[in-house]
Structure formats: structure tokens, C-alpha cells
Amino acid sequence: MALDLDPGTAALGNPQLIQAIVDEMAGGAISFERFMELALYHPEHGYYRKPGRIGRQGDFLTSPVIHPMFGWAIAAWCRDAWARLGEPAQFTIFEPAAGEGALATAILDWAEGRGDGFREAIRYVALEPNSPGTDPRVEWATPPVAPAPSGVVVTNELFDALPVRLFDAGPRGPVEVYVRWDGERFVEQPGGIASIDGAPMEGRFEVNQRAYPVMRSLCSLVERGSVLVFDYGYPQEELWAPWRTTGTLLCFYRHTAHEDPYLHVGEQDITTHVNFSELAAAGEDEGMTIFGPVSQSEFLYALGIGGLVDAARSDMQEYFARRRALEQLADGAGLGRIRVLAATSGIEGVPPGFEAAG
Numbered sequence: 001m002a003l004d005l006d007p008g009t010a011a012l013g014n015p016q017l018i019q020a021i022v023d024e025m026a027g028g029a030i031s032f033e034r035f036m037e038l039a040l041y042h043p044e045h046g047y048y049r050k051p052g053r054i055g056r057q058g059d060f061l062t063s064p065v066i067h068p069m070f071g072w073a074i075a076a077w078c079r080d081a082w083a084r085l086g087e088p089a090q091f092t093i094f095e096p097a098a099g100e101g102a103l104a105t106a107i108l109d110w111a112e113g114r115g116d117g118f119r120e121a122i123r124y125v126a127l128e129p130n131s132p133g134t135d136p137r138v139e140w141a142t143p144p145v146a147p148a149p150s151g152v153v154v155t156n157e158l159f160d161a162l163p164v165r166l167f168d169a170g171p172r173g174p175v176e177v178y179v180r181w182d183g184e185r186f187v188e189q190p191g192g193i194a195s196i197d198g199a200p201m202e203g204r205f206e207v208n209q210r211a212y213p214v215m216r217s218l219c220s221l222v223e224r225g226s227v228l229v230f231d232y233g234y235p236q237e238e239l240w241a242p243w244r245t246t247g248t249l250l251c252f253y254r255h256t257a258h259e260d261p262y263l264h265v266g267e268q269d270i271t272t273h274v275n276f277s278e279l280a281a282a283g284e285d286e287g288m289t290i291f292g293p294v295s296q297s298e299f300l301y302a303l304g305i306g307g308l309v310d311a312a313r314s315d316m317q318e319y320f321a322r323r324r325a326l327e328q329l330a331d332g333a334g335l336g337r338i339r340v341l342a343a344t345s346g347i348e349g350v351p352p353g354f355e356a357a358g
């Protein structure tokens with residue numbers, strides 16, 4: 001006897017989240033930005049509310065989870081900032097979007113291994129609203145937090161995880177994408193026409209209107225020091241180049257990338273590329289000096305990360321682990337494409353890794 005095997009909304013993702021989104025729609029439509037916010041950050045059922053999303057067991061890899069050597073390189077970069085600031089007795093490292101703390105742990109381990117006073121100066125503050133980690137050396141805080149007199153703000157893949165507005169270019173201007181429930185699935189419908197300076201004349205594109213204020217808030221966290229941002233993205237002219245007609249939105253589900261945000265709702269990551277011109281403008285508007293962006297691959301090689309691979313030659317297992325990790329971190333088709341931008345205030349000179357950027 002054949003049974004009714006239709007899984008209902010379970011085929012589209014987390015049924016409780018889908019119901020919550022449908023309830024909020026109340027028979028109408030919500031902006032794509034709100035849909036993305038609920039899919040990733042719904043207070044109970046959002047994708048990032050559950051731990052274990054990042055890593056081999058999850059949906060995608062980020063640089064800190066590849067190997068601690070990424071964090072060791074950043075630790076050395078922070079130590080250089082500390083030295084340039086005259087080795088202050090207290091030096092705060094803020095990490096917005098710290099995830100479960102892989103980068104924090106690597107940075108603190110590196111500092112502990114040096115025995116030169118740097119570790120004693122560090123106060124490590126992770127700003128992570130979802131599934132925070134458990135390293136007891138880290139203060140897990142939620143904004144607002146008081147600014148520090150000196151320190152570094154470091155963040156990896158924060159901006160590409162912020163909800164974006166979605167637009168389709170039309171003859172009368174950009175038309176915002178809205179989302180509604182058709183009884184079986186989420187479908188798109190056109191919303192209002194917007195006026196956006198420099199917007200593409202063709203195809204689909206995203207506007208991340210949270211990136212600028214978030215970057216400004218990061219820059220205001222340290223009075224003297226640096227902000228170091230790692231993220232996928234381009235300067236505006238490249239992000240909105242006429243040939244890029246399908247935007248940059250990507251979803252990651254169990255290490256497979258695709259472009260449908262209405263599948264695996266609440267069970268997949270949704271990400272877009274960042275407008276680095278806006279991040280630079282936000283830093284400048286906070287009175288900071290901007291360096292980069294450079295590619296992660298250029299940045300890590302300029303810091304001398306290759307030396308960490310050679311240094312493990314006496315332990316073949318570790319040597320090959322580091323060599324493989326470096327290939328991934330510098331992969332021009334993967335993590336090596338990530339851009340790195342620094343904003344500094346009260347620190348002399350060009351920060352390490354940006355010398356070639358002019």
C-alpha cells in the first residue's frame with residue numbers, strides 16, 4: 001500500500017523556522033533582508049543559533065578552523081601593534097563574530113608561548129551574539145561594550161554574514177526583492193523602486209546597509225590601535241561591475257555551494273560579498289587611516305607564514321598538516337580570495353602585510 005510520503009515543509013528546511021517566517025508574513029510579503037535575518041538569526045530557530053555550523057562537521061570552513069597557524073599569524077600582527085604602541089600594560093583584543101572561539105584560542109596560545117609580556121597585557125573580548133565559545137581566557141560579551149584605550153579589533157567573516165537588501169535592476173531603477181509564501185514554498189515578488197547611487201543598470205545585486213554602521217562601531221572600540229577585517233568582497237566598482245549580473249549571494253549546505261536561499265531554510269548559511277569601499281569610508285569617517293584591501297594570500301605570505309610550514313619539518317605529520325592548511329588559506333579560488341583591510345589610529349607606519357599595497 002502506497003503511503004502519503006510528502007514531508008511538507010521539512011523538505012524546505014527547519015519546519016519550526018518556516019512556520020515562524022510564514023506567521024510573520026501574515027499572508028503578505030517581507031523584504032529579502034528580513035527573510036535573511038530570520039533564516040540566520042531568528043531568536044530560537046535561526047541558523048547561527050545552533051553550534052557546530054562551521055568546520056568539517058558543519059556546512060563550510062573558515063580560516064581559523066583550518067589550522068591554528070592562521071591565528072598565530074594574526075597574533076604576531078597584534079603583537080606588532082602592541083610594540084608600536086609602546087607595549088601598553090593593558091592591550092585589548094576585541095573579536096566581533098568570534099564564533100566558537102577558534103581564532104581567540106590560537107591567538108592566546110601563541111601569546112602564552114612567547115613569554116615576553118605580551119600575554120600579560122592582553123584582555124581578550126569576544127563579541128558573539130550566537131552560540132559563543134567556552135575558552136575561559138576569553139570574555140564573551142554582547143554590545144555595547146566600553147572602548148579600550150589601546151588594542152586591536154579583529155574580525156573574520158562578520159560582514160558577509162549580515163542580512164542584505166536584494167534588488168533587480170529595472171528600466172525605472174532598482175526594484176527591491178520581497179519574499180512571500182505561496183502555500184508550498186517561499187517565492188519572490190517585486191517590491192518598491194529605490195534610488196541608489198551608482199547602482200548596476202542590469203541584473204541582480206545586493207545592498208548591505210548594515211556594513212557601514214557596523215564598521216564604524218568597530219572603529220570606535222579602540223582609541224589607539226587597529227581594526228583588522230577579513231572578508232569576501234570587492235571595492236564597489238568591482239562588486240557592481242556591469243558584467244556581474246547575478247549578484248554575489250551564495251548558500252552553503254554541507255560543504256556544497258549553491259544560489260537558492262529558499263532551500264534548507266535555517267539549515268544553511270547565506271552569505272554575500274562585502275563592499276570594501278564602504279568599509280574603508282566608514283573607517284575614514286571615524287578618523288582612521290586605511291590600508292588595503294589586499295588578498296588574504298598576499299597578506300599571509302607577506303607576514304612570513306611559509307616559515308611556519310618549514311619550522312615543522314622535524315614532525316612529518318605536522319609538516320604536511322601545515323602545508324595542506326597553507327594551501328587552503330592561500331587558495332586563490334577559495335579562502336585566499338578573502339580580502340584584508342586595516343584601519344589604524346595613533347600607530348605610526350604601514351602595518352605588516354600591507355607594505356606592497358602602497
Ligand SMILES: C[S@@+](CC[C@H](N)C(=O)[O-])C[C@H]1O[C@@H](n2cnc3c(N)ncnc32)[C@H](O)[C@@H]1O
Nearest residue numbers: 048062096097098099127128130156157158161
Ligand atoms: C561566517 S561566521 C564567522 C565566525 C568566525 N569568525 C569564523 O571565522 O569562524 C559569522 C559570525 O558572525 C556572527 N555575527 C552576526 N552578526 C553579528 C554582529 N552584529 N556582531 C557580532 N557577530 C555577529 C554570527 O553569529 C556568526 O558567528
